[in-house]
Amino acid sequence: xxxxxxxxxxxxxxxxxxxxxxxxxxxxxxxxxxxxxxxxxxxxxxxxxxxxxxxxxxxxxxxxxxxxxxxxxxxxxxxxxxxxxxxxxxxxxxxxxxxxxxxxxxxxxxxxxxx
Amino acid sequence: xxxxxxxxxxxxxxxxxxxxxxxxxxxxxxxxxxxxxxxxxxxxxxxxxxxxxxxxxxxxxxxxxxxxxxxxxxxxxxxxxxxxxxxxxxxxxxxxxxxxxxxxxxxxxxxxx
Numbered sequence: 001x002x003x004x005x006x007x008x009x010x011x012x013x014x015x016x017x018x019x020x021x022x023x024x025x026x027x028x029x030x031x032x033x034x035x036x037x038x039x040x041x042x043x044x045x046x047x048x049x050x051x052x053x054x055x056x057x058x059x060x061x062x063x064x065x066x067x068x069x070x071x072x073x074x075x076x077x078x079x080x081x082x083x084x085x086x087x088x089x090x091x092x093x094x095x096x097x098x099x100x101x102x103x104x105x106x107x108x109x110x111x112x113x114x115x
Numbered sequence: 116x117x118x119x120x121x122x123x124x125x126x127x128x129x130x131x132x133x134x135x136x137x138x139x140x141x142x143x144x145x146x147x148x149x150x151x152x153x154x155x156x157x158x159x160x161x162x163x164x165x166x167x168x169x170x171x172x173x174x175x176x177x178x179x180x181x182x183x184x185x186x187x188x189x190x191x192x193x194x195x196x197x198x199x200x201x202x203x204x205x206x207x208x209x210x211x212x213x214x215x216x217x218x219x220x221x222x223x224x225x226x227x228x
Binding site: 009 | 119149151156157158160161164204215216218219220221
């Protein structure tokens with residue numbers, strides 16, 4: 001298992017601003033995953049963050065909107081840029097407990113509200 | 116196109132009775148299925164999983180059944196307890212390294228004391 005800490009846990013942001021979410025893991029992991037959960041909807045994978053290389057983005061998500069850093073094997077950041085009310089969501093960091101089985105461990109999430 | 120579906124957004128069950136949460140999937144390439152539980156203000160936590168080579172997996176009060184021909188799985192909780200009240204997400208993936216996990220929309224379970 002892994003213990004994952006996210007900051008901030010929640011924030012209220014103004015339209016047009018950007019916010020960076022931090023994710024810290026208590027052990028070294030190869031890949032970290034960023035998910036979004038919009039209100040009343042499922043968890044959608046935004047991107048996979050690899051240490052030492054650029055993040056891999058899923059369809060519908062672009063680096064300019066969601067830049068990701070992965071400076072080492074225990075830390076990653078996700079920035080939500082130029083926010084609009086549609087970006088109001090819970091953003092979740094996760095790591096894989098088993099690459100072949102897909103079991104994921106999640107942080108507690110960062111709830112963003114964009115006014 | 117939703118590859119993992121949970122058609123019941125909510126479910127209420129009396130304490131001590133069985134809770135049955137259903138999930139359907141469309142992608143026949145999926146060969147590993149998972150259930151996650153999520154409490155408010157917390158991240159999802161892994162609950163139980165099943166490989167496509169099995170049709171049943173049991174862990175204490177939780178049992179997952181898989182019907183490959185129907186592309187359907189279900190999670191049974193017996194007996195249900197008030198602490199089981201949470202949102203349950205069904206998820207699926209192909210069992211290749213690092214292939215992404217696809218989540219269903221979730222079912223909110225309320226266990227009434």
